[in-house]
Amino acid sequence: MRKILVLSFVIGLMALAAQAQSLLPGSFAKWKEQGAPSAATTVDPEAQALHEYGLTGSEQASYQRGAETLDVTLWKFQDPTGGYGGYSYLRAPDMARSNLAEHASYSSGRALILMGNLVLEITGKDVARDLASLAALKKAVEPSAQTGPYPDLWKFLPAKDMVEGTNHYALGPVGLAKFLSVGSGDWLGFSDGAEAEVAQYRIGGDNVSLLLADFPTPQFAQKRLEELEQSMKINNPDAAATVPSLYGKRTNTLLAIVAGAKTKQEADALLNQIEIESSVTWNEPTFQFTQPNIGTIVVGTIVGTGIICMFALVAGIAFGGVRIVTKIAFPDKVFDRSSQVQILQLGLSSKPINAEDFYGIELRRKSDGSGKL
Secondary structure, three states, X not given: OHHHHHHHHHHHHXXXXXXXXXXXXOEEOOEEEEEEEEOOOOOOOHHHHHHHOOEEEEEEEEEEEOOEEEEEEEEEEOOHXXXXXXXXXXXXXXXXXXXXXXOEEEOOOEEEEEEOOEEEEEEEOOXXXXXXXXXXXXHHHHHHOOOOOOOOHHHHOOOOOEOOOOOEEEOOHHHHHHHOOOOOOOOOOHHHOOEEEEEEEEEOOEEEEEEEEEOXXXXXXXXXXXXXXXXXXXXXXXXXXXXXXXXEEEEOOEEEEEEOOXXXXXXXXXXXXXXXXXXXXXXXXXXXXXXXXXHHHHHHHHHHHHHHHHHHHHHHHHHHHHHHHHHHXXXXXXXXXXXXXXXXXXXXXXXXXXXXXXXXXXXOOOOOOOOOO
């Protein structure tokens, strides 16, 4: 019986600890949580892709308001970069932008909200029409989010002819393969520190994919382009190949690749819209230095010396005055105590020098009967 009670107590503590660590609220906007939160389940390749973005954990909970139900999943990533990548991966093309956050989208039965390193995924009937509930849920979870800048590679994508909602961020080959499958393995070079953004374009009635990959240095980007020209025939397509024709160019640290264009001219029309420039800025505050004249230097030297002398005089008087006052008020108790002061004498006078002479007063001492102290 005792073992059963101990086991029940331990299980209760574990449940309370799990609930305390949960980032999902117990209730919001009249929605009530049904049961304790649990870890979300994923299947490959979604699980592999989310781990490429740095997935560290997840929570899943169901909420009820009257006869309505709502399923909420909270994805937790290492940093805002991974959060943006996870949001980009989970977002479907049919989801419209929302003003709930900088990166938020929704469809009739699903909504996604990015908050730093956290991604909220909400599913339920007519989710898009209950923006008040979504805002309340976001407000409850947002304080737990890690803030920071998001990747801005998407800003270099040409806006002309781009299909809305088709741009996606990738940090690994599994995530990239979902949106652009033209090679196997890490053909782009994520192991070299690359990050990528993919988008779909509608050009001449055909769907064309544009891939932007950003590398740490221009040398890495140039090396990767040369390797792809050899291995994947970029800019020299094989008419008999079964994969889409690839065209690319390097601009500074960016490597741009177009897949699916019928001609090089069609690909160049898209590639030529990509421009990136490097600039060096100096944001430190500036000042103008003026050399003082000789008169200012001499006067400053005299004034500075005088200040130092005055400080030394005041400090000396203060130190000596405190010592003298203490010796008068407490003779032979604080400074120059006769029991601790030793005086070297040359014997030039017949009168010995005693420590008591420093005070000019007669001190009482205990004698042993011989007249000696």
